[in-house]
Amino acid sequence: MKRVFVICNGESRKGVDLAELNKYGKVYGCNALYRDYEPDALIAIDEQLMHEIYWTGYPIDHVCYFRNWKRLPGEAYEQLTDPTLVTDDGNITPDMIFSNDRGDKTEFVMHGVHRDRMKEFEDETRENDKEDQILHEDVYEILFTKPGFFISWVDEDKVTRTDF
Numbered sequence: 001m002k003r004v005f006v007i008c009n010g011e012s013r014k015g016v017d018l019a020e021l022n023k024y025g026k027v028y029g030c031n032a033l034y035r036d037y038e039p040d041a042l043i044a045i046d047e048q049l050m051h052e053i054y055w056t057g058y059p060i061d062h063v064c065y066f067r068n069w070k071r072l073p074g075e076a077y078e079q080l081t082d083p084t085l086v087t088d089d090g091n092i093t094p095d096m097i098f099s100n101d102r103g104d105k106t107e108f109v110m111h112g113v114h115r116d117r118m119k120e121f122e123d124e125t126r127e128n129d130k131e132d133q134i135l136h137e138d139v140y141e142i143l144f145t146k147p148g149f150f151i152s153w154v155d156e157d158k159v160t161r162t163d164f
Contacts, residue, residue: 002026009033034058041065045164047111047150048098054109054152055100059159069161071107071154080110081149096148105153112149 003025007013009032018037021027029039031049034056042058044050045067053059053066072080081097102108 004028006030007033007037007039009035034062038062043162047113051098051100051109051111051150051152054154054157054159059157060155061158063158063160065160065162067162067164068111069109069159071109074102074106074108074153077108077151081151097151098148099151100153102153105155107154109152109154110149 005021005025005027006029007018007021007027008030018027018039022040026041027039028041028043029037030043031046033039034042034053041063042053043065044053047068050066050069053064058064
């Protein structure tokens, strides 16, 4: 009987020879695990990380499961990257558009974070967390630092969209 191993990229896997697990079953990896190990399949739900993974070319040859990864036609690009979708004042700067090279690709996947809504959410989260101190400052740094559009121009790949 084969087993399935689900491996994340945290501290608990240090010192574990992940290649050894291949003898005993399938290895499913999460998030940034792909940086130092190639699992049988990679699962990611963080929007920014999914785009990072795609930009490396990893999903061209490796099975990936990405949440809400919806291909859109290239013709929709201009309309969907309207600056007012990212800021109330419509002032979008080049450092708010994160993308791979379009080349001759005809489809893209897009996720976005509205700068002004992000700031409101950060303020609200900090206010609610004042007494509990659940989130550490480094968590805030991760959650609230990258407003803008995240765009991956896509080719034939091994990405399966999931809605988990």
